[in-house]
Amino acid sequence: MHTHPIVLFDGVCNYCNSMVNYAIRHDPKGKLRFAPLQSSTASRVRSQLGIPDKIDSVILVVGKKYYTYSDAAVRIARYLSFPAGIARVLWLVPKFIRQPIYKWVARNRYNWFGKKESCMVPSAEVRERFLG
Numbered sequence: 581m582h583t584h585p586i587v588l589f590d591g592v593c594n595y596c597n598s599m600v601n602y603a604i605r606h607d608p609k610g611k612l613r614f615a616p617l618q619s620s621t622a623s624r625v626r627s628q629l630g631i632p633d634k635i636d637s638v639i640l641v642v643g644k645k646y647y648t649y650s651d652a653a654v655r656i657a658r659y660l661s662f663p664a665g666i667a668r669v670l671w672l673v674p675k676f677i678r679q680p681i682y683k684w685v686a687r688n689r690y691n692w693f694g695k696k697e698s699c700m701v702p703s704a705e706v707r708e709r710f711l712g
Contacts (some may be wrong), residue, residue, distance in 0.1 A: 588639040590636030591616025606660040621711040637686040650682035
């Protein structure tokens with residue numbers, strides 16, 4: 581497995597791409613790595629860890645463990661600086677409350693924020709943080 585935490589994200593979702601760019605800007609130690617769900621890297625990681633294909637929003641992979649939905653989002657916040665890192669307090673919100681809200685936003689993300697024809701192409705400055 582990879583030594584850095586990996587964020588698997590929907591590469592054609594405008595909202596998801598915005599969140600990835602935000603995470604990159606607020607990850608001062610550059611620990612997070614990123615791979616679109618549509619990539620061969622994501623496919624390989626999903627296969628190795630047995631991550632179901634039905635999960636089509638953010639997945640955080642740390643070593644041999646993975647986190648989905650709101651659990652992934654809250655854990656990603658642990659790597660981010662202020663003010664983004666404040667989101668980690670959402671861990672205090674019971675999962676039975678935060679999970680349905682997260683899934684509702686995820687289900688509606690294309691309607692609200694739009695969708696691209698293809699995955700984003702990272703800039704040269706951050707390309708090394710993206711896995712093929």
